[in-house]
Amino acid sequence: MNFKTIITDEARAQVRVAEFAPSEGVKEYNLMISTSLRGAFAEQVDSLVRLFEQVREQLGDVAVMFGRWLVSDAANQADELPREVGGRRLSVVEQPPLDGSKVVLWLWLVEGGEVVPDGLQRGEYLHIWSADERGEGATSEAQTNDILTRYSTYLEAEGCTLADDCVRTWFYVQDVDNNYAGLVRARREFFEECGLRRDTHYIASTGIEGRNGAVGSVVTMDAYAVRGLREGQIGYLYARDYLSPTADYGVTFERGTEVCYGDRKHLFISGTASIDSKGEVVHVGDVRRQTERMITNIEALLAEGAATIEDVQMAIVYLRDMGDYEQVAQLLAERLPELPLVITLAPVCRPKWLIEMECVAAVAQSDARFAKF
Numbered sequence: 240m241n242f243k244t245i246i247t248d249e250a251r252a253q254v255r256v257a258e259f260a261p262s263e264g265v266k267e268y269n270l271m272i273s274t275s276l277r278g279a280f281a282e283q284v285d286s287l288v289r290l291f292e293q294v295r296e297q298l299g300d301v302a303v304m305f306g307r308w309l310v311s312d313a314a315n316q317a318d319e320l321p322r323e324v325g326g327r328r329l330s331v332v333e334q335p336p337l338d339g340s341k342v343v344l345w346l347w348l349v350e351g352g353e354v355v356p357d358g359l360q361r362g363e364y365l366h367i368w369s370a371d372e373r374g375e376g377a378t379s380e381a382q383t384n385d386i387l388t389r390y391s392t393y394l395e396a397e398g399c400t401l402a403d404d405c406v407r408t409w410f411y412v413q414d415v416d417n418n419y420a421g422l423v424r425a426r427r428e429f430f431e432e433c434g435l436r437r438d439t440h441y442i443a444s445t446g447i448e449g450r451n452g453a454v455g456s457v458v459t460m461d462a463y464a465v466r467g468l469r470e471g472q473i474g475y476l477y478a479r480d481y482l483s484p485t486a487d488y489g490v491t492f493e494r495g496t497e498v499c500y501g502d503r504k505h506l507f508i509s510g511t512a513s514i515d516s517k518g519e520v521v522h523v524g525d526v527r528r529q530t531e532r533m534i535t536n537i538e539a540l541l542a543e544g545a546a547t548i549e550d551v552q553m554a555i556v557y558l559r560d561m562g563d564y565e566q567v568a569q570l571l572a573e574r575l576p577e578l579p580l581v582i583t584l585a586p587v588c589r590p591k592w593l594i595e596m597e598c599v600a601a602v603a604q605s606d607a608r609f610a611k612f
Contacts, residue, residue, distance in 0.1 A: 240550055240601075242577035245294060251275045252286040254294055255579035257552040261603035264502035264611050265350035265361075268298060269553040269599070271579035272344040273336065280316050280341050287344045288321060295325065298348065303327035304359045305368040305463065306346040309555075309583055311335035313452030316342070326354040330370035330461045332411055332449045334557070334583035337564040343581045345553065347599075357397060363610040364500075365466040367397060371451050372460040379412060380421030382458040387429045390462060399466050402433050405442050406473065406496055407507045409461040411449030412588075418457050419446060419588045427491045437486040440475055444492035445510035445597050447557055448586040463507075465498065472499050472609055476506070478539035483518035495540040499604070500612040506544045506600040510557070511536050512592040520591040526563040529593050530570050537596060546600045554578055554598040557585040563593060 241258040252274040259267040274286045295301060303325035310316045313333035322328055324346065336343045353360045358367040374385030391401045399405075410426075412418050423446075435441055451459050476495030477484070485492050495508045513521045513529035514536065522528035538548055556571065558564060561584050568582060587595040 240552065244577070245290070247290055247293065252290040254290055255577070256294070257579050259503075259552060259601045261503055263603075263605070267350070267552070267601060268301065268348040269579050270294065270344075270346045270348065271553060271581055272346070273338060273581070274340050274342070277339060281319055283340060283342050284320060287342065288324065291324065291344065291346065295348070301348040301350055302352040302354050302359055304347045304349045304352070304366055306330070306344065307332060307461070309334050309336055309343045309345070309581060311341040313450055315452075317452045327359075327368075328370055331451050333452065334447075334449050334585040337558065337561055337568075337582045337584055345555070345579075345581065347553070361612065363467045364612070365397070367394075367399070367464045367466060369393070369460070369462045372462065373451075373453060373456050374458065378421050379418035379457050380425045382456070383410070383422045383425035384429060386458065386460050387426065390460070391433070394464060397466060399464050400433075402435055402439075404466060404468060405462060405464045406498055407463040408442055408444045410444065410446045411451070411459045412446060413448070413450040413457040415446075415448040415586055415588055416590060422446060422458055423490050427489070430491050435491065437484070441485070441491045441493045443494075443496035443507045443509045446492070446588050447510060447595065467610070468498070469609060473497070474499065474544075476508075476540045476543045478536065478543050480516060481536050481539040482511075482514055483516050488518045495544065497544045499606055499609060501606050501609045502603065502611040504544065504602050504604050506541060506546055506550075506602070508537055508540055508598045508600070510587070510595045510597045511540070512587055512589070512595040520589060523591050526560075526593040527566060527570060530567055533594060533596055534574060537598065541600055544600075546602045548575070550600040550602050551575075551578055551598045552601055554580040554596055556580060556582045557587055557595045558582060559586040559590070559593050567594060
């Protein structure tokens with residue numbers, strides 16, 4: 240993985256870039272764009288977009304595969320955002336960046352490829368990214384069930400299924416301490432109907448505090464599916480010496496998922512916290528030691544997929560208490576100094592977890608069974 244940071248005085252913004260450039264196949268870029276401006280929201284957004292356009296021009300023929308706006312006040316800011324960047328509709332999540340700004344932009348770019356209404360077409364694969372999926376209902380349980388019902392119907396219309404083709408989900412829950420349990424119940428019951436069980440598999444996921452500003456919406460979902468995958472292309476990461484199976488404590492997601500292509504492998508690490516092989520919270524009340532254990536767990540998951548922390552392309556870090564920001568930022572700067580990452584204010588689904596991190600990694604490989612990415 241090649242890393243670099245681009246800073247522009249004119250826009251008062253910076254972008255951290257992770258470039259994945261295998262010897263065979265196309266390049267990928269993950270961008271985390273932030274600003275040093277502390278004024279109006281619109282000015283901050285403009286600085287990020289201008290820097291993205293400069294970087295895209297330098298990179299050449301690249302397409303936006305997916306992206307997300309992380310904002311401080313979605314109810315007041317969502318309407319001011321360009322919902323499409325580079326022709327791709329972006330997700331919007333209220334998870335305030337803790338660097339003092341109002342907004343951060345994450346983008347995943349791919350060399351070549353065609354942006355189409357339903358996603359990004361590259362060779363044999365259609366990469367289907369869904370953003371800001373909402374559901375009807377008065378409770379988190381009802382909304383989650385409706386979201387999954389609608390999404391499954393959509394995938395079927397695309398020639399896919401939830402069980403076979405969905406690689407990754409993100410559930411954003413307003414007031415996660417009170418509304419997460421309803422999401423868990425609805426997801427478990429819906430997955431059971433789809434054949435997603437402990438003895439089959441689940442889907443890599445993050446369930447975290449977040450909102451999109453829509454009145455009455457307590458749960459929203461982003462998701463990633465790939466059409467064109469063959470049997471054996473998706474695998475699952477467990478690291479059971481370090482983390483318990485999620486089903487042991489009643490939830491239904493995979494710790495990590497790997498997607499193998501003819502020329503590379505992507506590893507999607509779910510939101511990971513300071514947990515042990517028995518499902519217990521480790522280092523209660525100590526954010527530094529929780530951060531260290533969190534990274535250890537992520538390294539164990541990556542190792543199971545023949546990857547290391549140096550193969551990570553991007554990361555999002557979630558903190559429950561903004562007072563922990565300086566300490567955590569310093570520790571992550573020491574451990575992951577060049578990685579495109581953002582630290583946000585977003586309580587984790589268990590109150591005793593002070594921090595959580597998710598990431599995406601890529602490693603080069605040659606596998607003649609599958610088409611190239």
